[in-house]
Structures are given as C-alpha cells and as structure tokens.
Amino acid sequence: MSTPDTSFRFGDFNYACSMVSLTLCPLVGQSDGVEPVCYSRNVRLVDTLIFQPSTLIIHIIALIMTAIMIYHIRSKYTAVGRKEIIMFFYLYILVTIMDLLLISGIIPTASSLYPYFTGVHLGLISATFWCLLLNGFVGFQFAEDGTPLSLWSIRISSFVVFAAVTFLSIATFKDLGPFKREAPIALWIVFFIFNGAAFLIYVILQIVLVVNTLDDRWPLGDIMFGVLFFATGQVILYVFSVDICNFAKHYIDGLFFGTIATLLSVMMVYKYWDSITKEDLEFSVGSKQNVWEVKELLGEDEMAGGGLYGQPGGGPGSQHGGYGGFNGGAHSPAAGPYGQPNYFEERY
Structure with missing residues (x-):
C-alpha cells in the first residue's frame, strides 16, 4: 500500500x-x-x-x-x-x-x-x-x-x-x-x-x-x-x-x-x-403590575365620583329624588353632567 x-x-x-x-x-x-x-x-x-x-x-x-x-x-x-x-x-x-x-x-x-x-x-x-x-x-x-x-x-x-x-x-x-x-x-x-x-x-x-x-x-x-x-x-x-x-x-x-x-x-x-x-418574562410581569396600578387609579376615581355609577344615593334605579337624582340634581350649581355633586371642583 x-x-x-x-x-x-x-x-x-x-x-x-x-x-x-x-x-x-x-x-x-x-x-x-x-x-x-x-x-x-x-x-x-x-x-x-x-x-x-x-x-x-x-x-x-x-x-x-x-x-x-x-x-x-x-x-x-x-x-x-x-x-x-x-x-x-x-x-x-x-x-x-x-x-x-x-x-x-x-x-x-x-x-x-x-x-x-x-x-x-x-x-x-x-x-x-x-x-x-x-x-x-x-x-x-x-x-x-x-x-x-x-x-x-x-x-x-x-x-x-x-x-x-x-x-x-x-x-x-x-x-x-x-x-x-x-x-x-x-x-x-x-x-x-x-x-x-x-x-x-x-x-x-x-x-x-x-x-x-x-x-x-x-x-x-x-x-x-x-x-x-x-x-x-x-x-x-x-x-x-x-x-x-x-x-x-x-x-x-x-x-x-x-x-x-x-x-x-x-x-x-x-x-x-x-x-x-430572558427579559420577555420580566416584561410580562411588569405588564401585570401596570394593570394593578390602573385598577387602583380607577378605584380612586370611583370614590371621588361617588360610586360605581357616579351616584352616591344608590344605583341606576335612584332617578327620582335622592341627593343626586336627574330631576332634583339638575338644578344644583355644583351638579355634574348626570346630576352627581361635582367633588372635583370643590376639591380642586
């Protein structure tokens, strides 16, 4: 060979x-x-x-x-x-x-x-x-x-x-x-x-x-x-x-x-x-944190507006009488667009 x-x-x-x-x-x-x-x-x-x-x-x-x-x-x-x-x-x-x-x-x-x-x-x-x-x-x-x-x-x-x-x-x-x-x-x-x-x-x-x-x-x-x-x-x-x-x-x-x-x-x-x-998972966790922060802000707005529907006097059925009704509240100078008291103007 x-x-x-x-x-x-x-x-x-x-x-x-x-x-x-x-x-x-x-x-x-x-x-x-x-x-x-x-x-x-x-x-x-x-x-x-x-x-x-x-x-x-x-x-x-x-x-x-x-x-x-x-x-x-x-x-x-x-x-x-x-x-x-x-x-x-x-x-x-x-x-x-x-x-x-x-x-x-x-x-x-x-x-x-x-x-x-x-x-x-x-x-x-x-x-x-x-x-x-x-x-x-x-x-x-x-x-x-x-x-x-x-x-x-x-x-x-x-x-x-x-x-x-x-x-x-x-x-x-x-x-x-x-x-x-x-x-x-x-x-x-x-x-x-x-x-x-x-x-x-x-x-x-x-x-x-x-x-x-x-x-x-x-x-x-x-x-x-x-x-x-x-x-x-x-x-x-x-x-x-x-x-x-x-x-x-x-x-x-x-x-x-x-x-x-x-x-x-x-x-x-x-x-x-x-x-x-590796930062994809960190980003997804950060998004959940942002969602919780938005929910907290919405909760403050609801408290400032007087309730879930902006009516401190009750739910959507309380349209006649009460503190924020459509009839009575419409004449109040401090009323909002739906008759609720405008706390924002008073506070700020």
Missing part, C-alpha cells in the same frame, strides 16, 4: 484525516481510507473493542447537557424564537448520537452499513449548521417566530440540506456518477466551506442584531466566547491533534478536546439566546 500525500490540498481529506480520525476517513482517499498518524487507544468491553473511549464519555456528557438546555428552553414560554432554536439542539443531539456510534466502533468500519450511517452523519452536521444559520434570521422578524411559516421553512429547508448532503456523501463513498472517493471535492466543499460559512454568517447576523437593536452589549461576550471555543476546537483537531496524542501516550488525542470545544460552543449558543430573550 502506497503512503498517501498528507499535505494540505483543496478538495482533499488526506491532510485532515492524517491529523484526526473523522468518521469519513475510512471511506475517502485510497480503497482502505486514510489512517491518522496518531490516535487514541481502544479498550475492550465485553469482547468488543471500543475506540476513542475518552471521547465517548464526552459525547455522553454532551447528550446530558443538551437535554438540560432543551428543558430550560421549553420552560420559557414567552421567549422569542423558542421553537426555532430548539430544533438546532435536537439536531445536535442526533449528530452526537451518530458520532458516538461511528467513532467508538459500535458500528464497525468493516460493516456494509457504515457508509450509509456516515452519510447520514454528515447530512445531519450540515443540516445542523443550516438550522443555526436560519435561527440567525429569527431575531430580525422577517417572519413572525413560532408561526407555521417560520417553523416549516426551517424544517423543510433543513431536511432538504440533510437529504442532499447525505446523498452526496453516499455517492462519493460508492463512486456513483461523477463523485469519486479519491477526489471528494464536492464533499470537501460542503464539509468545510458550506458549514463554516453558515457558522460565520450566523455570527455576523447576531453581532448586527445586538448592536442595532439591543441596548445591552453583554450578549456580544457570549458570541465571542462561542466563536473562540469553536475556532479553538478546529485548531486542536487539524493542527495539534498529533502532538497531543504523542504527548498523552495515545490515551487521548485532539478529538477529545475538539469534542469538548464543540460542546462549549453549543452551550454558548444557548447562553447567548437566553441572554437576549
């Missing part, structure tokens, strides 16, 4: 796969894929080899943390874009589950199903980035959040992206038509450029949203931390993974820290969304 050229080239996964064991690496390049220079040790569990055990633990933690974030999002009934952002976290859960099954060897690379699961995995990754991008437009209210137009536009378009990337991936792995595993240019463009552009556009949209519409600038810190975590994870994966692996004696590699960085960036997406929507 010839040694593949691992130098960086446009449209070639050889460099990336030599640094870190991505799920697609056994399916691109040469017939048996591209193996990383250094990767984490495996462990035997009940006669089954488990690859990347440390990263597997991080994936389980990521599932728990994402479930907690979804619970908090669902509890904020008045938050803007609640139903839209929750779709992003559901997709992230699916990506994490697929990643967990593939990199751990639970679905072995020798299995005939591995290319199809990997295609679904790559499709889910692109759909997740696309869903995040569309969530960046929710705050601009091009379509009212929570409406069928807003929700189904995200759902349908995300499914289209998922289906297209899944087909492209499987076609590349199987050498169908113009797609070749030895030259996966289209898949490389989607994996790095399309996904990266979606993330970058989302960040720019949120910066514009905060600067132009919010008085508080603290959410910019959440955005910057999210970008920092994501960028750090990518640098660790594709630059320092081999160095980390050699330093740690193959116990962990860059995939471990890259997965942690990705989880932290997803958590910052939640933190940012929470920071720009």
Whole structure:
C-alpha cells in the first residue's frame, strides 16, 4: 500500500484525516481510507473493542447537557424564537448520537452499513449548521417566530440540506456518477466551506442584531466566547491533534478536546439566546403590575365620583329624588353632567 500525500490540498481529506480520525476517513482517499498518524487507544468491553473511549464519555456528557438546555428552553414560554432554536439542539443531539456510534466502533468500519450511517452523519452536521444559520434570521422578524411559516421553512429547508448532503456523501463513498472517493471535492466543499460559512454568517447576523437593536452589549461576550471555543476546537483537531496524542501516550488525542470545544460552543449558543430573550418574562410581569396600578387609579376615581355609577344615593334605579337624582340634581350649581355633586371642583 502506497503512503498517501498528507499535505494540505483543496478538495482533499488526506491532510485532515492524517491529523484526526473523522468518521469519513475510512471511506475517502485510497480503497482502505486514510489512517491518522496518531490516535487514541481502544479498550475492550465485553469482547468488543471500543475506540476513542475518552471521547465517548464526552459525547455522553454532551447528550446530558443538551437535554438540560432543551428543558430550560421549553420552560420559557414567552421567549422569542423558542421553537426555532430548539430544533438546532435536537439536531445536535442526533449528530452526537451518530458520532458516538461511528467513532467508538459500535458500528464497525468493516460493516456494509457504515457508509450509509456516515452519510447520514454528515447530512445531519450540515443540516445542523443550516438550522443555526436560519435561527440567525429569527431575531430580525422577517417572519413572525413560532408561526407555521417560520417553523416549516426551517424544517423543510433543513431536511432538504440533510437529504442532499447525505446523498452526496453516499455517492462519493460508492463512486456513483461523477463523485469519486479519491477526489471528494464536492464533499470537501460542503464539509468545510458550506458549514463554516453558515457558522460565520450566523455570527455576523447576531453581532448586527445586538448592536442595532439591543441596548445591552453583554450578549456580544457570549458570541465571542462561542466563536473562540469553536475556532479553538478546529485548531486542536487539524493542527495539534498529533502532538497531543504523542504527548498523552495515545490515551487521548485532539478529538477529545475538539469534542469538548464543540460542546462549549453549543452551550454558548444557548447562553447567548437566553441572554437576549430572558427579559420577555420580566416584561410580562411588569405588564401585570401596570394593570394593578390602573385598577387602583380607577378605584380612586370611583370614590371621588361617588360610586360605581357616579351616584352616591344608590344605583341606576335612584332617578327620582335622592341627593343626586336627574330631576332634583339638575338644578344644583355644583351638579355634574348626570346630576352627581361635582367633588372635583370643590376639591380642586
């Protein structure tokens, strides 16, 4: 077997796969894929080899943390874009589950199903980035959040992206038509450029949203931390993974820290969304306080006017006689328009 050229080239996964064991690496390049220079040790569990055990633990933690974030999002009934952002976290859960099954060897690379699961995995990754991008437009209210137009536009378009990337991936792995595993240019463009552009556009949209519409600038810190975590994870994966692996004696590699960085960036997406929507509940409570204040003012007016109908002498049936009747009270110089004494003129 010839040694593949691992130098960086446009449209070639050889460099990336030599640094870190991505799920697609056994399916691109040469017939048996591209193996990383250094990767984490495996462990035997009940006669089954488990690859990347440390990263597997991080994936389980990521599932728990994402479930907690979804619970908090669902509890904020008045938050803007609640139903839209929750779709992003559901997709992230699916990506994490697929990643967990593939990199751990639970679905072995020798299995005939591995290319199809990997295609679904790559499709889910692109759909997740696309869903995040569309969530960046929710705050601009091009379509009212929570409406069928807003929700189904995200759902349908995300499914289209998922289906297209899944087909492209499987076609590349199987050498169908113009797609070749030895030259996966289209898949490389989607994996790095399309996904990266979606993330970058989302960040720019949120910066514009905060600067132009919010008085508080603290959410910019959440955005910057999210970008920092994501960028750090990518640098660790594709630059320092081999160095980390050699330093740690193959116990962990860059995939471990890259997965942690990705989880932290997803958590910052939640933190940012929470920071720009938390005042909705405060606003609703403030509205109730204003209602009570109006009721108190109305109560003072009623007392000043002499009763519910402005007649201190009784209800609407007391029209003949009494202190404020229509007949007798009309001749009083201090009478109001309905015959009641005009206390306001006396008081003020």
